[in-house]
Amino acid sequence: MATAGGSLPRARHWCNIRPIPSKMPRMTLRTLSPLDRLLVDAQNALDTVFGAPPAQRPNPAASEADVVLDEAERRHAAGLMRINHVGEVCAQALYVGQAAVARDPATRADLLRAAAEETDHLAWCAQRLAELDSRPSLLNPLWYAGSYAIGLAAGLRGDGWNLGFVVETERQVEAHLDEHLQTLPEADLRSRQILRTMKADEARHADNAEQAGARILPQPVPAIMAAASKLMKAVAYRL
Numbered sequence: 668m669a670t671a672g673g674s675l676p677r678a679r680h681w682c683n684i685r686p687i688p689s690k691m692p693r694m695t696l697r698t699l700s701p702l703d704r705l706l707v708d709a710q711n712a713l714d715t716v717f718g719a720p721p722a723q724r725p726n727p728a729a730s731e732a733d734v735v736l737d738e739a740e741r742r743h744a745a746g747l748m749r750i751n752h753v754g755e756v757c758a759q760a761l762y763v764g765q766a767a768v769a770r771d772p773a774t775r776a777d778l779l780r781a782a783a784e785e786t787d788h789l790a791w792c793a794q795r796l797a798e799l800d801s802r803p804s805l806l807n808p809l810w811y812a813g814s815y816a817i818g819l820a821a822g823l824r825g826d827g828w829n830l831g832f833v834v835e836t837e838r839q840v841e842a843h844l845d846e847h848l849q850t851l852p853e854a855d856l857r858s859r860q861i862l863r864t865m866k867a868d869e870a871r872h873a874d875n876a877e878q879a880g881a882r883i884l885p886q887p888v889p890a891i892m893a894a895a896s897k898l899m900k901a902v903a904y905r906l
């Protein structure tokens with residue numbers, strides 16, 4: 668449970684996932700100078716927006732048939748998967764921004780581990796977009812920059828707020844993925860399987876951040892976050 672005032676004893680790792688693979692140069696947990704960190708963050712931004720960071724886990728859609736959709740279904744599924752891809756671009760930027768100013772090194776390490784797991788989501792959404800003959804959002808540099816700034820602002824409030832921001836973000840994403848699971852074409856089994864796996868990961872991220880001592884964000888912060896997300900979804904569906 669998150670707490671409004673104090674915090675619960677900190678779990679050893681709120682993001683209880685595998686360690687960052689050694690072959691993954693995008694994130695590192697060794698002690699870095701501020702300039703090193705800036706360069707690592709810049710590299711992550713470029714990789715996320717212009718590159719194709721590889722997933723470390725198998726694509727969950729691999730076991731599902733790639734059913735041929737009619738044109739209207741394909742366009743709708745592509746619009747929804749573009750939104751989800753933008754969401755993962757934003758997740759990268761938020762976590763990296765939050766980690767940049769996290770006070771506790773353990774919190775910083777956990778945020779970077781979470782970003783590594785979100786990289787799988789980013790790669791799976793990009794793969795599905797390509798399968799649907801579509802493309803990522805043209806505004807990804809803008810989404811990344813805005814989310815990084817929001818991540819910095821959240822992180823500067825302290826680690827309790829930082830973790831609270833993780834909880835609120837992940838809960839909103841979870842609800843949004845539920846919506847997409849209801850509106851995706853029934854036949855789009857591959858997108859559905861990706862979203863189901865993402866939803867389970869996001870729920871775990873939120874649960875673990877709560878157990879690590881997240882504070883409950885006061886209104887109007889959650890309402891502003893929801894409004895920003897609604898605007899992003901409306902634009903990213905087309906652009």
Ligand SMILES: [Fe+2]
Pocket residue numbers: 755758785788865869
């Ligand atoms: Fe994600």
Ligand SMILES: [Fe+2]
Pocket residue numbers: 758785837868869872
């Ligand atoms: Fe997440």
